[in-house]
Amino acid sequence: MTTNKEITPQDILLKADALRPQLGSGFRDEIVQSMYAEAQRITDRAVQQDKKQKWDLDQRIDRLVTSPIFGLPIMLFILAAIFWLTIVGANVPSQLLATGLFWIEEQAANLFTSIGIPWWITGFLWHGVYRGLAWVISVMLPPMAIFFPIFTILEDLGYLPRVAFNLDWLFKKAGAHGKQALSMAMGFGCNAAGVISTRVIDSPRERLIAILTNNFVPCNGRFPTLIMLATVFVAASFPPAFASFVAAGSVLVVVLIGVFFTMLMSWILSRTVLKGEASAFTLELPPYRRPSIGRILYTSLIDRTIFVLWRAILTAAPAGALIWILGNILVQDVSLANHIASFLNPFGLLLGLDGVILLAYIIAIPANEIVVPTMMMVYMGVGMMTDPPSYNQLYTLLVDGYGWTMLTAVNLMLFSLLHNPCATTILTIYKETKSMRWAVLSVVITLGTAFLVTFLVASLVRLAGWV
Amino acid sequence: MTIHNTSGCEGCPMTAQLEQMGLKLDKFDRIVALAGNPNTGKSTLFNTLTGLNQHTGNWPGKTVTRAEGGYVFQNVRYKLIDLPGTYSLLSASQDEEVARNFILFGQPDCTVVVTDATALERNLNLVLQVLEITEKVVVAVNLMDEAKRKGIQVDTRSLARDLGVPAIPIIARNGEGVQTLLSTIASVISGEIATKPLRVKGSAQFQSAVNSLSEEIKKLFPGVPNARWLAIRLLDGDVRVKEAIQSGEINDLVNSQRRSDVQFSSRMAVEGRQ
Secondary structure, rough: OOOOOOOHHHHHHHHHHHHHHHHHOOOHHHHHHHHHHHHHHHHHHHHHEOOOOOOOHHHHHHHOOOOOOOHHHHHHHHHHHHHHHHHHHHHHHHHHHHHHHHHHHHHHHHHHHHOOOOOHHHHHHHHHHHHHHHHHHHHHHHHHHHHHHHHHHHHHEEEEEHHHHHHHHHOOOOOOOOOOOHHHHHHHHHHHHHHHHHOOOOOOOHHHHHHHHOOOOOOOOOHHHHHHHHHHHHHHHHHHHHHHHHHHHHHHHHHHHHHHHHHHHHHHHHHOOOOOOOOOOOOOOOOOOOOHHHHHHHHHHHHHHHHHHHHHHHHHHHHHHHHHHHHHOEOOOHHHHHHHHHHHHHHHHOOOOOOOHHHHHHHOOOHHHHHHHHHHHHHHHHHOOOOOOOHHHHHHHHHHHHOOOOHHHHHHHHHHHHOOOOOOHHHHHHOOOOOOOOHHHHHHOOOOHHHHHHHHHHHHHHOOOOO | HHHHHOOOOOOOHHHHHHEEEOOOOOOOOOOEEEEOOOOOOOHHHHHHHOOOOOOOOOOOOOOOOOOOEEEEEEEEEEEEOOOOOOOOOOOOHHHHHHHHHHHHHHOOOEEEEEEEEHHHHHHHHHHHHHHHOOOOEEEEEOHHHHHHHHOEOOHHHHHHHOOOOOOOEOEEEEEEEEHHHHHHHHHHHOOOOOOOOOOOOOOHHHHHHHHHHHHHHHHHHHOOHHHHHHHHHHOOOOOHHHHHHOOOOHHHHHHHHHHHHHHHHHHHHHHHOO
């Protein structure tokens, strides 16, 4: 069969093929079965189960939270409760932070002026770079410091696999893998992390679907945007007593729209470029475990909050500087920012947005969680607003000053939900798929959906004459 | 054997002999891999030993890449590798392949299989598969507290006798039994504790087929650590192993696993967020 001097890989494969039939067709099953039998035998000897003790509390809870009737409503309720807590809890600290940080800007700028530092240095540093940071911190820090710990508790408790269990049938209908629910849930934390977590999906086809659609759930960076818009605009038209509930409800609706588009796009993909059937899998429901407080605080505050905030700060500082420059270079007595914004304006209006919003999105491409701060800075750079902005003043400014309507707010939320992944996520998709094609496709799909949906909503609303 | 009389020295703090080294990985004497089913507390044990903050979470499949950290025990420097959780070493998903390649070709000095005391039977399937590959194995029976709450008693002595490798009860979350685990790992590596792993015998025909095939494999790839396992996989018709042999990838894997993995996963450990 082989010469002993020179063995080639082919020889070994041939030999294996020759030996296999001698073993009989059942030998594979025999090996596996003898292993299973061995495992059982060893367990029987080593493990004693105390029958008297009842420990079916886990099972009872599971029967409830994964029941066909109550499973989904319970899930939605938990999600809504988290949003509500975040909104109610973040409101006051956000205002305080904003007031404090913008007061510092004012004082520092005055100080700089009084000791004779040229206006453009003061402007660039304090009204540009510093203001960008102040915005990002006051808008993003409080919601994250509340949202992340709660989310981490759920993760440590073992609720995520139950979510996957509840959503399995939906994913199956969409031709996707049930474990996509897990990567989707991770996407709520961070889309780049969500993309990496798709590795638990065996089938390459279903993994690609999970990667391409992960961005349709808003990551923690985008939640503050949604929460602020929901609080300032959507809830503002309701009596104050209901405001926080309405805000939480509308964030929930936006999230559900995101899940809807995840399903829709998975369905479309699994019937076009990524054709195939959903594969079966077993999902283990781990026992509930008491979360350890120290770990939760570490994971949620150091690993998540500080990490996301730091990333936002790194992009907000240059963005603030850029906006200040654009706002202060005058061409024919009008600032550059204004020129660009009015150039983009017709297109923006078509989508129910405006030119400033689009400009903010372009500036914020590296990390789109800073879109709202960027937008505020552009507005403030274009007009002159010196007061520290409170939520009420924001509302007045945007509605009266820049012609915002409910449509603008809603479409901005939709756009923020659906538009392209941030630079980090795109890079992660490229690394995970090792293909430029899929990375580009992920941008095309999301951006295309965002344009299409906002355009349709704007047109519908205008046709119906609501705006 | 209950958890209380195993930690050897109840009163003394764990830090007496264990020094957490975090990411200081430039010099190490021994490599230890952490394998196990998903969600058995590998990452928790990893954090306890290294002092790192590898993300933990109560859901299967949370660790999809590997993390590395270091610890010093009785003046020996160990590099610890937290592998993704797997139910078996036979399937093809990416996370399982990460674990399988490392146990096979990374040649850890010792592989610790972390098992869930409340679901031992299912966990043992992986243990048995790992025993097929290497004999330097310690079984850590984790979640002993959870088992106790559920009225489950695990006789780790009986387990060790049957498996032919040490089985140590631990509670990774609060560090109980970890001291014993560490000294057992040290003894297995030094050969002080001789292991005699339980292996599937199969028919005489099966044995001779495996033997003759693994001889050939050893000739073609001198230094390959697990010729027996590769032979079984080939007989089983494992496509991935077939490809690896055909393309000579086995050699590359053996040579490069350690080096490239150090670079790759210390980066992942720094980023730490999965």
